[in-house]
Amino acid sequence: MAYLLKARTPVLKKGGHRVTSDFGPRTFVMQGKTVSDNHLGIDLTGADTSRIDDVIAFADGVVTAVRDGVSGYSRVNPAGNYLYIDHGNDCQTRYLHLEKGSIKVKKGQTVRAGDTVGRIGATGYVTGAHLHFEVRIGGTAQDPAPYLSGEKTLPDAKPTSGETYTVKKGDSWWKISAEVLGKGSRYKELQALNPGKTSLYPGDVIIVGKEEPEKPPKPAPAPAKTYTVQKGDSWWAISKKILGKGSRYMELKALNPGKEALYPGDVIVVG
Ligand SMILES: [Zn+2]
Structure with a gap:
C-alpha cells in the first residue's frame, strides 16, 4: 500500500513523497505475472493527484552517469532514463525511470542539493510513472527511506567547501544569521548559500560563509643588495x-x- 513519507531531505520538488514500493525483497505483479525481486531502491511518486513532480538532487555532488532518450516501457533499458550523482566518500544516489528529455544535467556537472535534475517518468521496466531512488554507499544499495526522512545522513553529507555551522536545537535562520553574520535580517544570505534547504533540524550542517579565497603566497623578500x-x-x-x-x-x-x-x-x- 502506498503511504506518504515525510522527507526532511527531499528528492521531489513539491516535497510530497508517496512511497509505492519499499526497499528490499518484494513480490509484485508485472504485466499479469507475479514477480519477486530484491528492490534496490524506493519507488516514489508525487503526493498530489498528478503524481508527477520534478526530481531534485538529494545532496551536493557531481553527475557521473546520464541516460536520456528512452521513450517509455522498455525491457532492454530497464532503468529507463536515469542519472547518478556522486556525493564523495563513496556515496552515490541514483534516479531512474525519468521522463524522456527531462534530464537537466550533464555528466560531469556539479549539482547542489535541491537542484532540479529531471522529472518523474514511466521509462524502462515499469508499471507506471514513478521515481526509483537509490542510495549507495561503497557500491551497496541502502534503504533510502531513513535517508529521506533524515534519520540517517550520508557519511560525508557535510558541505565540502565554505564555512559551516551545525544547527542547534531551537535555531532558526534568523537566529543563526544573528549569530554568524551579526544581523538576523541578513538570513536571506544564508538561505542563498544553502539552496533547496528550507527547514532546519538540529544536527544539520549548513554553509554560512564562502570559502576563504586562497591567499597568494607572500613573495619572498628580495635578497638584499x-x-x-x-x-x-x-x-x-x-x-x-x-x-x-x-x-x-x-x-x-x-x-x-x-x-x-x-x-x-x-x-x-x-x-
Ligand atoms: Zn524501483
Missing part, C-alpha cells in the same frame, strides 16, 4: 656611487645598524 667595501670608501662615497648622492649616506647606515667604521672587504647592505 650588498656592496663590498673598497679601499678608500666612505659612507659618503658609497652613497654617491650607489644612491647617486653622497648626502643620502644615512639611508645606507640605516640599512646596516651598528656598523660605523668601514674596512675594505666589508660587505654592507645597500638596498
Whole structure:
C-alpha cells in the first residue's frame, strides 16, 4: 500500500513523497505475472493527484552517469532514463525511470542539493510513472527511506567547501544569521548559500560563509643588495656611487645598524 513519507531531505520538488514500493525483497505483479525481486531502491511518486513532480538532487555532488532518450516501457533499458550523482566518500544516489528529455544535467556537472535534475517518468521496466531512488554507499544499495526522512545522513553529507555551522536545537535562520553574520535580517544570505534547504533540524550542517579565497603566497623578500667595501670608501662615497648622492649616506647606515667604521672587504647592505 502506498503511504506518504515525510522527507526532511527531499528528492521531489513539491516535497510530497508517496512511497509505492519499499526497499528490499518484494513480490509484485508485472504485466499479469507475479514477480519477486530484491528492490534496490524506493519507488516514489508525487503526493498530489498528478503524481508527477520534478526530481531534485538529494545532496551536493557531481553527475557521473546520464541516460536520456528512452521513450517509455522498455525491457532492454530497464532503468529507463536515469542519472547518478556522486556525493564523495563513496556515496552515490541514483534516479531512474525519468521522463524522456527531462534530464537537466550533464555528466560531469556539479549539482547542489535541491537542484532540479529531471522529472518523474514511466521509462524502462515499469508499471507506471514513478521515481526509483537509490542510495549507495561503497557500491551497496541502502534503504533510502531513513535517508529521506533524515534519520540517517550520508557519511560525508557535510558541505565540502565554505564555512559551516551545525544547527542547534531551537535555531532558526534568523537566529543563526544573528549569530554568524551579526544581523538576523541578513538570513536571506544564508538561505542563498544553502539552496533547496528550507527547514532546519538540529544536527544539520549548513554553509554560512564562502570559502576563504586562497591567499597568494607572500613573495619572498628580495635578497638584499650588498656592496663590498673598497679601499678608500666612505659612507659618503658609497652613497654617491650607489644612491647617486653622497648626502643620502644615512639611508645606507640605516640599512646596516651598528656598523660605523668601514674596512675594505666589508660587505654592507645597500638596498
Ligand atoms: Zn524501483
